[in-house]
Amino acid sequence: MAERVAGPEIERLIQLLARLPGLGPRSARRAALHLIRKREELLGPLADALQAAREKILTCTVCGNVDTCDPCTVCGDDRRDRDTLVVVETVADLWALERAAALRARYHVLGGALSPLDGVGPKDLNLASLVDRVEADRVKEVILAVNATVDGQTTAHYITDLLAHLNVKTTRLAHGVPVGGELDYLDEGTLAAAIRSRTDF
Missing domain, CATH: 1.10.8.420 (RecR Domain 1)
Known part of the structure; x- marks a missing residue:
């Protein structure tokens, strides 16, 4: 010792x-x-x-972000696109998308992903409030920015089914070759996803 x-x-x-x-x-x-x-x-x-x-520090009662005000700075920003809602697993994912500055939408933090093996079910995530927000705010597009893991994809499919009765477009982030990536260093799953998600040049 x-x-x-x-x-x-x-x-x-x-x-x-x-x-x-x-x-x-x-x-x-x-x-x-x-x-x-x-x-x-x-x-x-x-x-x-x-x-x-x-x-x-507080947890935003609207989206689940953390901030020193409630609603948070993102939810309180009137310049954001009110027609689009980006669904993420964690606050870290929200912050990563904000750093990328690719869109000025609103967010919804699930608080994790569905994982039957870990005992995480639909009631453990912010899913009911997601449906309420989409319906009440008349959201036109829900972007599923969940991780490209089995749990993330299971969650994405579950949300798609959950929103099926609403008149809302559901999209997800493209998966594939990262910017600056070399094919020889990528795993087979990433390459397969890149081929499936190919676009016109």
């Missing part, structure tokens, strides 16, 4: 950092040491930012 080399406060900091995605115990120790070395520049401001986030 390894001996403790730091006090309980530092050990707790390392343990909490190790819970973050992408950080294992070794990376957490490096991050903790960096924060401690730069405690005036980083540790204090980080602690303040975390406290403010804990007190002020």
Whole structure:
């Protein structure tokens, strides 16, 4: 058993950092040491930012995004296309699409994907509110921006069936060769999807 080399406060900091995605115990120790070395520049401001986030961050009751206001900044933006609703699995997906700045639509965060093996069913996702929004807002197009996984595609099919009784166009993101991608480095599933989703040149 390894001996403790730091006090309980530092050990707790390392343990909490190790819970973050992408950080294992070794990376957490490096991050903790960096924060401690730069405690005036980083540790204090980080602690303040975390406290403010804990007190002020809310989940938008309209779309499921996280922000410091409810409705969130995206839902409160009158310049967005009200005819189009982009359905995403997580807030991270919403933020990724916003970074791409490819469209100025509104969003609906499901809170995950259907996954019978993990016990995630329709009642565990924001599906009822999705149908209500599409109907109440008279949405003309629902873009299913879900992940290209088995669970994501299962969710997309379920939503399509769920919206079938409404007069709404349902589309999904194209799958295939990424911009700058080389064919030799792509997996067979991606290549097959690219062939099926081919467009006129």
